[in-house]
Amino acid sequence: MLDISNIEFFEKVETPFWFYDMDLLRSTVEKVVSLAGRYGIDVHYAVKANEEKRILEYVSSMGLGADCVSGNEVSHARDCGFPADRIVFAGVGKSDREIAEALRTGIAAFNCESLQEIYIVNALAARLGIRARVSVRINPGVDAHTHRYITTGTYENKFGISDHEFSRLVTLLRRCDWIDFTGLHFHVGSQITDVENVFSLVCERVNSIVEWFEGQGFPVESINLGGGLGVDYENPDGRPVADFETWFGTVAGKIRRRNGQTLHLEPGRSIVAQCGTLVSRVLYVKVGETKNFLILDAGMNDLVRPALYGAYHKIENLSSRLRPNLPQSQIYDVVGPVCESSDVWGAGRFLPLSVRGDLMAIRSAGAYGQSMSSRYNLRDLAPAVYSDDMHGARLRTEYFQE
Numbered sequence: 001m002l003d004i005s006n007i008e009f010f011e012k013v014e015t016p017f018w019f020y021d022m023d024l025l026r027s028t029v030e031k032v033v034s035l036a037g038r039y040g041i042d043v044h045y046a047v048k049a050n051e052e053k054r055i056l057e058y059v060s061s062m063g064l065g066a067d068c069v070s071g072n073e074v075s076h077a078r079d080c081g082f083p084a085d086r087i088v089f090a091g092v093g094k095s096d097r098e099i100a101e102a103l104r105t106g107i108a109a110f111n112c113e114s115l116q117e118i119y120i121v122n123a124l125a126a127r128l129g130i131r132a133r134v135s136v137r138i139n140p141g142v143d144a145h146t147h148r149y150i151t152t153g154t155y156e157n158k159f160g161i162s163d164h165e166f167s168r169l170v171t172l173l174r175r176c177d178w179i180d181f182t183g184l185h186f187h188v189g190s191q192i193t194d195v196e197n198v199f200s201l202v203c204e205r206v207n208s209i210v211e212w213f214e215g216q217g218f219p220v221e222s223i224n225l226g227g228g229l230g231v232d233y234e235n236p237d238g239r240p241v242a243d244f245e246t247w248f249g250t251v252a253g254k255i256r257r258r259n260g261q262t263l264h265l266e267p268g269r270s271i272v273a274q275c276g277t278l279v280s281r282v283l284y285v286k287v288g289e290t291k292n293f294l295i296l297d298a299g300m301n302d303l304v305r306p307a308l309y310g311a312y313h314k315i316e317n318l319s320s321r322l323r324p325n326l327p328q329s330q331i332y333d334v335v336g337p338v339c340e341s342s343d344v345w346g347a348g349r350f351l352p353l354s355v356r357g358d359l360m361a362i363r364s365a366g367a368y369g370q371s372m373s374s375r376y377n378l379r380d381l382a383p384a385v386y387s388d389d390m391h392g393a394r395l396r397t398e399y400f401q402e
Ligand code: LLP
Pocket: 046, 049, 067, 090, 150, 186, 187, 189, 190, 191, 226, 227, 228, 229, 266, 267, 268, 269, 270, 305, 309, 367, 368
């Protein structure tokens, strides 16, 4: 929740910008660290959710590892304090250059997603004379019951290796002299809200797959279940910290672990979503034929989730909190400035009467917000402002008060 003193300060700041509540980030990560200790789970933060330097530095200082999906993420994670042996590298399309660089860096493991990739990792490892630790990503054929663009564990998806290739996989692994097989990796989807049911199903599948590999003479030292815990986009203040308790408790209770086996999770969204807000301003109020539009100065290039997934983000008029005597409300279509009809923050939103210059908060924007932003329409990238260090805030210089 943004307090009034924040809002008074924001009135002077150039918009749009990303505001990060560092107290909330800290209490979220502290919760994760304490549950991880209690349930014996090793946590790697999914860097793709938000790779801001300050956030990564804090997350690494708390002992979490990093789950990376590109060579640049691996080197950025190193720069932000993650030790090489706390970094795993996933992704269906790692380039030869990225693989070679990660080998030289000495990362904890590659999460390999196809037979051909395993072959190439082995060949590059042999050429460089550096052994590769490889965990194999499996497609377990489990539906996560989330948006189809962020479902990854069904046979329709490009991710992981599925059952019909298992025997070819073990034959290949036996021939790969430069690979040390470390374990199995799974990730069935993101923004999973039916945590207990989906993960119970995943765990059942994982237990039988682990058993199969061990039966073939491949000890599965690490069992990595990926990320996916959902957050409450409708009510960010009601549930600012995601339900890590249910997630950790379910997987720790359901995965059969023998001695020496480690269990890993890779949360991204659930760590950073709620601490981030995209702060914007109303540029224009347009009275249309059938609707009223609030045109904001933040657009789909800043936060693409509504345009790409039809995702819901709560929108608040912050300035209206400074004028509590104006109770009227209106229904608005809240839109951005980008030249695309899908650049809509929310259609038919019930908001306090809003005027040009009002500050608007787009909530739960810390995950897959700044990290997915682009310069489409050649717009500037919005800067980050941290609650405990407002240096990133650029003061407003030019504006016309109506
Ligand atoms: N591990 C792997 C292998 C992943 O592919 C992902 C996310 C994660 C962990 C982290 O998942 P999380 O805990 O954040 O759910 N841009 C989309 C989300 C894409 C997720 C991609 N993979 C969105 O804005 O909803």
